Amino acid sequence: MDLNPNCSEAVFRFHTVEPEKMNYILQAIADEISANNNFWGKQTVPKYKTAKEYEIPYGGKPSYSWNSLWDEDDGKSWEQRREEAQKKSYPEESILYACAGLGDNEAIIKVNEEEKYFTLNIGNNDIEPNETKWIEKIKELGIKVDEAESDESLQAIARDCTCGITYFIDKV
Numbered sequence: 001m002d003l004n005p006n007c008s009e010a011v012f013r014f015h016t017v018e019p020e021k022m023n024y025i026l027q028a029i030a031d032e033i034s035a036n037n038n039f040w041g042k043q044t045v046p047k048y049k050t051a052k053e054y055e056i057p058y059g060g061k062p063s064y065s066w067n068s069l070w071d072e073d074d075g076k077s078w079e080q081r082r083e084e085a086q087k088k089s090y091p092e093e094s095i096l097y098a099c100a101g102l103g104d105n106e107a108i109i110k111v112n113e114e115e116k117y118f119t120l121n122i123g124n125n126d127i128e129p130n131e132t133k134w135i136e137k138i139k140e141l142g143i144k145v146d147e148a149e150s151d152e153s154l155q156a157i158a159r160d161c162t163c164g165i166t167y168f169i170d171k172v
Contacts, residue, residue: 008161009162011154011155013118013151016117016143019051024141029134031134033126035131037098055109055111057110093106098122100125100159121158149162149165
């Protein structure tokens, strides 16, 4: 089932840490964003020599997860909690930006070299139409891709709702 992605983000686990493949994946997604939204302009993903150079970590709790917004009763409004979470959880800078509905537009990339994968948290509004066939391009690499909608460990790192949207599951 496809839904209109006017929510916040998609979370993927790409089973590769080869810098060339990582660049190819991230650039394919960047090209899709550019095709769908002029706001960000043309995004070019740097070509790094190591997987770890692609990492864009974030600190603290995911910025928009419901648990991080409502984990204590301190009388603050949702907007106040969201603003505070943003300040402590956003990356300093990112190499990829995509509209995420609530404003968490910076992509987060986490590399696990030991298990040979990287995760990507990215706004889903600008990647949905698949105008550039980014999904097919990534599938052609022959690597496994996990998504938050079918993997609880990815749901746990989501900054916000992933809204039931899938990109690789059950797609031809």
